Amino acid sequence: MIACPREARVLLALLIAVASASAQEATEGSITEGFSGYAAAPEFSVVPRKDELVFYPCSQCHEFLEPDPTVRELMAPHEIEFDHGAGRIWCLSCHMLENRDQLKSALGEAVDFDAAHQVCGSCHGNRHKDWYFGAHGKRQSSWNEPRVIYNCTHCHDAHSPAIKPRKPMPAPKARAGLSLPEWHRHEKKPVWERDEKPQKPEDSDEEK
Amino acid sequence: MIRFIFAGMREAARGSVRYRTWILGLLLVIGYGLIRYIGQVRNGLVVTGMSDQVSWGFYIANFAFLVGIAAAAVLLVIPAYAFHRKDVKEVVLLGEAMAVAAVTMAMMFVMADLGRPDRIWHMIPVIGRFNFPTSLLAWDVVVLSGYLALNLCIPFYILYQRWHGREPNLKLYFPFVVLAMFWAISIHTVTAFLFSANSGRAFWHTSLLAPRFIASAFASGPALIIISLQILRKVTGYPIKQSVIDMLAIIMMISMQITVFFIIAELFTDFYNEGTHAASIHYLFFGLQGLHGLRNWIWASVVMNVIAMIILTINPLRKNGRMLNVAAVLAILGIWIEKGMGLVIPGYIPTPLGEVFEYSPSSTELAVTLGIWAFGLLVFTLLAKIAIAIDTGRVKASGDGVPKTA
Amino acid sequence: MKKNDSGANGASGHDTARRNFFRKLGRAAMAVGVTAPSMAAPAWAGATFLEAFGDFFQQHYKKMSREEIEQVLERIERKARERHGVDINCENTPPKKNAVFGYALNISKCQGYRDCVHACVEENNLGRDSQVEYIRVLEMDQGSTNLEESDHYYDPETVPTDGKYYMPVQCMQCDNPPCVKACPVEATWMEPDGIVVVDYDWCIGCRYCMSACPYSARHFNWTEPEIPAEKINPDTHYLGNRPRPKGVVEKCHFCIQRTRKDKQPACMEACPTGARIFGNLLDPDSEIRYILANKNVFRLKEELGTEPKFWYFTD
Numbered sequence: 001m002i003a004c005p006r007e008a009r010v011l012l013a014l015l016i017a018v019a020s021a022s023a024q025e026a027t028e029g030s031i032t033e034g035f036s037g038y039a040a041a042p043e044f045s046v047v048p049r050k051d052e053l054v055f056y057p058c059s060q061c062h063e064f065l066e067p068d069p070t071v072r073e074l075m076a077p078h079e080i081e082f083d084h085g086a087g088r089i090w091c092l093s094c095h096m097l098e099n100r101d102q103l104k105s106a107l108g109e110a111v112d113f114d115a116a117h118q119v120c121g122s123c124h125g126n127r128h129k130d131w132y133f134g135a136h137g138k139r140q141s142s143w144n145e146p147r148v149i150y151n152c153t154h155c156h157d158a159h160s161p162a163i164k165p166r167k168p169m170p171a172p173k174a175r176a177g178l179s180l181p182e183w184h185r186h187e188k189k190p191v192w193e194r195d196e197k198p199q200k201p202e203d204s205d206e207e208k
Numbered sequence: 209m210i211r212f213i214f215a216g217m218r219e220a221a222r223g224s225v226r227y228r229t230w231i232l233g234l235l236l237v238i239g240y241g242l243i244r245y246i247g248q249v250r251n252g253l254v255v256t257g258m259s260d261q262v263s264w265g266f267y268i269a270n271f272a273f274l275v276g277i278a279a280a281a282v283l284l285v286i287p288a289y290a291f292h293r294k295d296v297k298e299v300v301l302l303g304e305a306m307a308v309a310a311v312t313m314a315m316m317f318v319m320a321d322l323g324r325p326d327r328i329w330h331m332i333p334v335i336g337r338f339n340f341p342t343s344l345l346a347w348d349v350v351v352l353s354g355y356l357a358l359n360l361c362i363p364f365y366i367l368y369q370r371w372h373g374r375e376p377n378l379k380l381y382f383p384f385v386v387l388a389m390f391w392a393i394s395i396h397t398v399t400a401f402l403f404s405a406n407s408g409r410a411f412w413h414t415s416l417l418a419p420r421f422i423a424s425a426f427a428s429g430p431a432l433i434i435i436s437l438q439i440l441r442k443v444t445g446y447p448i449k450q451s452v453i454d455m456l457a458i459i460m461m462i463s464m465q466i467t468v469f470f471i472i473a474e475l476f477t478d479f480y481n482e483g484t485h486a487a488s489i490h491y492l493f494f495g496l497q498g499l500h501g502l503r504n505w506i507w508a509s510v511v512m513n514v515i516a517m518i519i520l521t522i523n524p525l526r527k528n529g530r531m532l533n534v535a536a537v538l539a540i541l542g543i544w545i546e547k548g549m550g551l552v553i554p555g556y557i558p559t560p561l562g563e564v565f566e567y568s569p570s571s572t573e574l575a576v577t578l579g580i581w582a583f584g585l586l587v588f589t590l591l592a593k594i595a596i597a598i599d600t601g602r603v604k605a606s607g608d609g610v611p612k613t614a
Numbered sequence: 615m616k617k618n619d620s621g622a623n624g625a626s627g628h629d630t631a632r633r634n635f636f637r638k639l640g641r642a643a644m645a646v647g648v649t650a651p652s653m654a655a656p657a658w659a660g661a662t663f664l665e666a667f668g669d670f671f672q673q674h675y676k677k678m679s680r681e682e683i684e685q686v687l688e689r690i691e692r693k694a695r696e697r698h699g700v701d702i703n704c705e706n707t708p709p710k711k712n713a714v715f716g717y718a719l720n721i722s723k724c725q726g727y728r729d730c731v732h733a734c735v736e737e738n739n740l741g742r743d744s745q746v747e748y749i750r751v752l753e754m755d756q757g758s759t760n761l762e763e764s765d766h767y768y769d770p771e772t773v774p775t776d777g778k779y780y781m782p783v784q785c786m787q788c789d790n791p792p793c794v795k796a797c798p799v800e801a802t803w804m805e806p807d808g809i810v811v812v813d814y815d816w817c818i819g820c821r822y823c824m825s826a827c828p829y830s831a832r833h834f835n836w837t838e839p840e841i842p843a844e845k846i847n848p849d850t851h852y853l854g855n856r857p858r859p860k861g862v863v864e865k866c867h868f869c870i871q872r873t874r875k876d877k878q879p880a881c882m883e884a885c886p887t888g889a890r891i892f893g894n895l896l897d898p899d900s901e902i903r904y905i906l907a908n909k910n911v912f913r914l915k916e917e918l919g920t921e922p923k924f925w926y927f928t929d
Contacts, residue, residue: 323819
């Protein structure tokens with residue numbers, strides 16, 4: 001079950017909003033200087049993630065380590081399950097080599113961990129737009145209050161983002177005193193499963 | 209008028225040993241039904257077999273059938289008053305007694321089905337909130353109450369006059385009789401609309417439902433009247449002409465033919481190009497997902513209806529008293545199955561979300577149902593006894609005397 | 615006692631007089647019931663006689679004055695204390711102005727967890743021994759929208775199952791509700807904020823509304839709902855999750871006790887995948903309006919003309 005911080009940390013959220021707004025101001029008007037959001041999207045703030053991250057700030061260790069851009073399997077404490085991109089990406093596709101306290105967008109710009117959606121949105125642009133407008137993601141605040149939404153990584157483990165199957169909650173019951181019947185359904189076979197014979201079209205060139 | 213009522217009550221209380229035994233038996237069944245009903249009120253409707261999936265059951269099934277029986281009284285009223293058939297006029301009060309009994313039973317079935325019968329006053333206009341004319345149930349309350357009033361008041365007036373030895377003034381009550389003719393059709397049409405209004409339930413949402421209701425009512429109603437008139441004739445010696453029975457048999461024949469035709473029409477329309485709309489009728493006739501609780505019942509009903517129709521259609525058979533009674537019993541049973549359980553339950557199977565969940569009545573429902581039927585029989589017996597006694601002159605205002613010969 | 619003249623509604627003087635008589639009678643009964651509980655001794659069903667008397671004469675929600683509703687709320691709170699030993703708070707929060715609620719559900723994201731179902735049971739004080747669950751999740755075959763092939767009782771080791779998708783169904787809060795038309799006593803109606811509500815103290819339990827509903831959304835209390843005292847949600851609304859008696863119909867009410875106080879409905883809050891989006895249809899900037907304008911939305915059984923305010927979409 002994904003844990004979610006119950007308190008809407010409004011002050012911190014406001015700070016981040018101000019920070020990202022000022023960051024946007026710096027890059028306004030330039031197509032090579034980062035993604036500045038959707039103008040038509042309603043105002044929102046994002047629930048911060050940094051306090052959920054165990055190892056943050058990463059510079060605690062990485063100040064003293066030599067940066068190594070070789071594509072390889074990492075060792076502890078970074079032995080994670082990595083299942084993202086089917087071999088097209090690895091750690092330094094999203095993490096910044098020069099500054100481990102920041103993430104990296106597809107354009108190579110520094111992205112704060114609390115704004116991680118910019119990284120995800122670099123590749124998953126459609127989803128990012130949905131998230132901006134509220135068609136994707138989870139809203140923490142009420143429907144009527146200022147919009148506070150969760151970051152992508154709140155639900156998706158960035159290193160293995162697909163949602164894992166889990167056991168469902170119990171099925172409904174029959175009315176008190178009655179019991180559910182034994183249904184016998186025969187599954188209707190789709191067209192392509194009905195015949196015994198192979199369904200490939202015949203070669204019409206031969207012997208005709 | 210008080211004297212008249214007391215005279216009626218006195219007449220109802222006396223009779224032969226056979227009569228008293230009959231009344232006592234009915235009272236016992238009614239008492240047992242009442243006890244089980246009290247259990248239902250205390251524990252809630254959980255004591256029935258109904259569920260969220262099948263939320264109406266045996267009570268409403270009987271209700272639908274009985275409204276049809278009540279409507280069929282009009283088949284005596286029309287020949288008596290519109291076609292001036294004297295032989296029918298002699299028994300028209302008995303038909304109206306049956307209508308009163310049937311409507312009373314129907315209303316009792318609705319009361320028995322309510323989750324909060326203590327809140328029935330919520331339906332009274334002004335002090336409650338009566339959703340008329342939007343709600344079909346509100347319409348049903350109005351038409352059934354009106355029909356009950358008509359079928360009580362008109363015979364009350366006629367019998368009261370006769371008790372005094374006066375001829376009832378036809379000009380006074382004829383408009384109400386005409387009203388009752390149309391009202392009878394309306395009660396059963398409204399009851400059909402109650403079901404067919406539900407566009408979410410494809411089994412009921414057919415324009416053929418109201419015509420089917422009327423046709424089967426006009427087949428099962430006369431059947432019940434034929435049986436009861438013959439019983440009355442035997443038990444009380446009241447002169448009931450065979451011509452009345454013959455007329456009812458012909459009405460029954462035509463109605464039965466139309467009923468069977470309608471069933472065929474339904475079966476063709478649903479099964480020729482069978483889509484999901486036909487799921488309910490598929491459940492009814494063939495079962496669904498391995499569940500087929502009503503299948504044997506409905507096929508039995510079809511067989512009974514067809515045999516009844518055949519007997520009625522073949523003139524020598526229809527004219528044979530014993531065969532006619534066989535046809536009548538088959539028609540009553542067949543239509544009771546088809547219009548009762550065979551109509552109400554498949555409307556809920558499968559549910560609008562596609563779930564197949566079956567229903568069978570519990571012992572409480574059976575007991576309460578028998579109790580209500582016994583009550584209806586009691587009402588009919590008492591009303592018939594009083595009506596016959598007054599009609600034959602045995603009970604009159606000037607003092608009870610010897611019954612008139614026919 | 616001051617007469618409440620605010621709701622004459624242009625009725626005839628005779629009708630108003632009759633109505634006022636019964637109102638006064640009911641009010642008197644309730645007043646006695648409220649001010650003199652010490653007079654009462656437990657009678658049938660554990661309720662005091664005076665309470666039952668006030669209960670019996672209680673008027674329809676729309677005809678009660680503010681004071682009468684206050685007394686009814688107090689009675690409900692008192693009953694809960696007697697029956698469950700729990701202090702609850704029953705309110706009558708009015709609808710929000712300029713709000714009509716709508717709901718969108720992303721069936722590409724629903725994984726079939728049923729977290730929404732059980733959160734709703736907890737939030738809305740549903741009887742734990744009864745079968746009532748306002749939300750029913752349907753397991754559908756991929757490639758089909760045939761409800762008759764759906765499985766309501768799926769219980770595999772993990773969800774989602776291959777080749778299936780999941781579609782939760784609950785009251786659609788129709789804008790043209792067939793259940794409202796069906797009710798013979800007007801115990802159910804649509805509030806100004808779009809929620810179709812039930813006055814549980816007015817319903818006579820005829821269940822015609824259940825026959826009329828094309829979505830199996832309405833449920834009946836075949837038995838008295840039993841809720842463990844420690845699980846009772848004390849924040850209740852008269853038209854929402856207050857404890858209900860047996861013999862009446864109930865259904866999803868968009869968590870009226872929460873949404874009228876600017877909170878998410880319990881199902882939306884519980885959903886871990888963010889598949890549920892609830893909002894104000896009258897706000898053009900709301901998430902739900904964006905979805906309706908930009909996503910492939912559909913409504914169940916739209917051809918019946920019920921105008922549900924519950925949309926499904928895929929993405």
